[in-house]
Amino acid sequence: MLLHLSTWSEVEGFLTRSKTVVVPIGSNEQHGPTGLLGTDWLCPEIIAHEAQKSGDILVAPTFNIGMAQHHLGFPGTISLRPSTFIAAIGDWCRSLSTHGFEKIYFLNGHGGNVASIEAAFSELYAEASFAGRPRGFACKLKNWWELKGVTALANSQFPVGHGSHATPSEIAVTQWAYPDAIKTADYAPKIAPTGPIREAADFRARYPDGRMGSDPAQATPEKGGDLVRAAAAGLLEDVAAFAAEVSPG
Ligand code: NI
Numbered sequence: 001m002l003l004h005l006s007t008w009s010e011v012e013g014f015l016t017r018s019k020t021v022v023v024p025i026g027s028n029e030q031h032g033p034t035g036l037l038g039t040d041w042l043c044p045e046i047i048a049h050e051a052q053k054s055g056d057i058l059v060a061p062t063f064n065i066g067m068a069q070h071h072l073g074f075p076g077t078i079s080l081r082p083s084t085f086i087a088a089i090g091d092w093c094r095s096l097s098t099h100g101f102e103k104i105y106f107l108n109g110h111g112g113n114v115a116s117i118e119a120a121f122s123e124l125y126a127e128a129s130f131a132g133r134p135r136g137f138a139c140k141l142k143n144w145w146e147l148k149g150v151t152a153l154a155n156s157q158f159p160v161g162h163g164s165h166a167t168p169s170e171i172a173v174t175q176w177a178y179p180d181a182i183k184t185a186d187y188a189p190k191i192a193p194t195g196p197i198r199e200a201a202d203f204r205a206r207y208p209d210g211r212m213g214s215d216p217a218q219a220t221p222e223k224g225g226d227l228v229r230a231a232a233a234g235l236l237e238d239v240a241a242f243a244a245e246v247s248p249g
Contacts, residue, residue, distance in 0.1 A: 001014060001052055001056070001057065001058045001059065002049065002052060002059050003021070003058055003059060003060045003061060004060075004061045006058075011058070011099070012099075014058050015099065015100050015101070017056070018056070018057075018058065018243060019100060019101055019102040019103055019243075020057070020058070020101070020102075020103040020104075020105060020239060020242065020243040021058045021059075021060050021096055021101045021103070021104055021105065022048050022051075022052075022057050022058065022059045022060065022105045022107060022235075022239060023059075023060045023061075023062075023063055023092065023104060023105065023106050023107070024041065024044035024045040024047075024048045024059065024060075024062040024063070024106075024107050024109070025041070025044060025062070025063040025066065025089075025106045025107065025108050025109070025110075025113060025117065026038075026039075026040035026041030026042070026043065026044055026045070026062065026063070026064055026066055026108065026109035026110050026113070027040040027041060027064075027065065027066030027067070027068045027071075027079070027109070027110035027112065027113060028040075028041060028064055028065055028066075028068070028076070028077065028078045029066075029068035029071035029074075029076075029077040029078075029079070029110070030071050030074035030075075030076060030077050030210045031165070031166040031170070031171065031210065032165075032166030032192070032209055032210040032211040032214070032216060033183070033185035033187065033209050033210070033211075034166075034171065034183040034184060034185050034216055035166040035170070035171050035174070035183075035210075035216060036171075036174050036178070036181060036183075037076045037077070038064070038174075039109070039166075039170050039171065039174055040066070040068075040109040040110035040170070041062050041063070041064035041065075041066075041109055041110075042109075042173070042174050042177065042178075043109040043144055043170050043173045043174065044062070044107040044108060044109040044144050045062040045064075046173055046174070046176075046177045046228055047107065047144050047147075047173070047228055047231040047232050047235060048107055048232075048235065050228050050229070050231075050232040051231075051232035051233075051235045051236050051239075054232070054236070055236040055239075055240075057235075057236065057239055060092075060096070063088075063089070063092065063106075065078050065079070065080055066079070066080065066085060066110050066112065066113040066116075067079060067080060067081070067082050067085050067110075067112050067113050067115075067116045068110070068112055069081065069199065069200060070112065070197050070198065070199060070200055070202075070203045071200065071203065071210070072200040073200040073201060073203060073204035074204065074210055082115070082116045082119070085113070085116045085120070086116050086119050086120045086123060089106075089116070089117060089120035090120050090123055090124060093120070093124055093139065094124075097137060102136045102137050102138065103137075103138050103139075103140070103242055103243055103245070104138075104139045104140070105139075105140045105142070105238075105239055105242055106139065106140065106141045106142070107142055107144055107235065108141055108142065108143045108144065109143070109144055109170070111143070111164070112197070114141065114143070117141050118141065120139075121139045121141070124137070124139060135247045136247060138242075138245065140242050142235075142238060144231050144235075145169065145170075145231075147230070147231045147234030147235055147238060148230075148233075148234035148237060148238070149230045149233075149234055150227060150230050150231050150234060153226060153227060153230050154167075154169040154227065157169065157172075157218075157223050157226070157227075158215075158218050160191075160215070161190070161191045161213075161214060161215030161218060162213075162214060162215075163191070163192060163194070163211065163212055163213030163214025163215070164194070164212045164213050164214070165207075165210070165211060165212035165213070165214065166192070166210060166211040166212070166214050166216050167214045167216070168214060168215060168216050168217075168218040168219040168223075169219070169223075169224075169227055171216045171219040171224075172219035172220060172221065172223040172224030172227060173224045173227050173228055174224070175219055175220065175221040175224050176221040176222075176224030176225040176227075176228055177224070177228070179221055182221070187209070187211075187215065187216070187217060190215055190217075191213065191214070191215045192207060192209070192211035192212055192213055192214050192215075193206065193207060193212070193213070194212055194213040195207075195212075
């Protein structure tokens with residue numbers, strides 16, 4: 001069930017059978033010469049939308065702008081600073097909890113978001129603690145590539161040149177969902193360099209075409225479809241386990 005294609009009364013009805021909601025979250029940032037700017041928000045959205053076709057989960061609108069300051073040296077990147085991102089995640093969660101959602105599951109597509117999402121959770125828990133609110137409210141963060149079976153599948157598909165940014169696995173997922181937007185380029189070098197992530201000017205100097213450690217030429221829509229099916233199954237299993245968690249005592 002997609003929240004943005006539902007009515008308020010349908011959401012009210014969903015709340016009678018579940019207090020859990022899934023929020024795809026990512027980033028709009030450069031992904032090398034052939035990766036779509038939306039890659040990091042498209043991947044969790046594609047997976048969550050696929051999963052809700054076969055499972056009774058509610059998927060909120062995609063939180064599609066994240067913490068990507070290091071990619072701002074490349075046109076098209078849009079970033080929130082960490083403090084803005086943390087504040088915005090907090091208000092999304094407060095809005096949803098107002099309606100009765102107690103378990104908020106973020107399916108993430110961007111490694112650079114992780115620290116800020118965890119900090120946002122800490123802010124929310126601190127509010128609950130200081131206010132003496134009863135237990136029950138919980139947030140969870142899962143990176144889509146950490147869903148059951150996904151990393152093993154990606155390792156078998158791309159044993160060499162997977163890398164950490166503009167990876168063949170994430171680009172394959174977008175190719176499967178948006179075959180009309182597939183791009184090609186001659187990569188030089190074939191496998192991109194690796195190193196630290198700092199600010200935008202340093203990033204562009206270290207990684208001139210935007211890739212980190214990856215060879216995206218290995219991506220195909222077929223491999224992407226296999227990844228989406230594995231991830232969607234893993235998501236349903238993980239959300240069900242989170243929804244079933246009971247506070248002890
Ligand atoms: Ni990415």
